[in-house]
């Protein structure tokens with residue numbers, strides 16, 4: 001008999017927001033980890049974030065980085081929880097000291113979707129009538145859609161997916177723009193009326209992927225969560241996040257992206273748009289997928305030379321950082 005008495009393995013505490021989408025995502029991560037590590041115990045700890053509490057102010061006006069993540073991060077820093085599951089697009093590109101993005105999971109379709117009121121079930125984005133009211137809280141969607149469809153009317157909408165869909169059905173809006181991924185994860189794919197192609201609107205950085213954030217000095221957690229990493233998604237998202245970071249945009253800036261990996265090559269397309277949809281600076285870059293972050297940074301520099309900095313300065317002067 002060995003004289004060494006080992007302590008039982010620690011219980012792993014997962015931090016999550018309380019929204020239905022957040023819980024579906026977190027419970028997926030919990031179930032996957034449980035399959036890989038059947039002897040470990042994973043507990044979910046839910047909390048509300050500022051973004052869940054302030055529902056009567058436009059996102060662009062609150063505009064604070066980390067609106068949906070700060071409380072979860074504080075819990076990890078205080079060691080009340082071990083890692084947090086986020087929609088990667090809600091996670092700022094710069095993380096607090098001591099925390100890192102430890103894992104990026106396989107992405108769902110990252111595109112946006114048009115969801116319509118039933119009176120427009122025979123219409124597409126291209127055929128909606130003059131003045132049709134489109135609900136979105138995203139400056140990125142607003143700017144790009146205004147560019148292509150200046151005859152449509154755009155109105156801010158807040159609240160979780162179910163709240164938004166209820167407002168649409170009640171007739172407050174004629175259509176909404178929502179992420180395909182969120183609708184799919186909540187089992188509401190039947191509400192996707194049209195998937196918006198990248199030629200019309202580029203998606204948000206990190207859209208459709210989950211990001212798992214943890215303490216940088218916790219190798220045990222880092223190695224546990226790494227089993228869920230999907231390398232091509234991670235490379236694409238690292239390129240996208242480097243692009244956004246270099247442009248110093250938070251989540252509430254009209255910046256869109258698209259990425260493709262073919263063989264060893266990653267192609268990144270990026271756009272910076274003015275809020276009125278008048279100015280649009282768009283370009284692309286391709287290179288080795290293993291050098292994803294450099295590609296993102298380089299594309300940001302390219303766009304800045306083409307006028308992106310002026311567009312962003314104008315927006316920050318209007319709505320604040």
Ligand SMILES: NCc1[nH]cc(CCC(=O)O)c1CC(=O)O
Pocket residue numbers: 087088089090177178179181182206207208209210
């Ligand atoms: N900002 C809210 C948010 N954060 C993540 C998703 C959808 C899922 C995803 O993009 O991974 C949504 C809803 C939406 O944009 O329609």
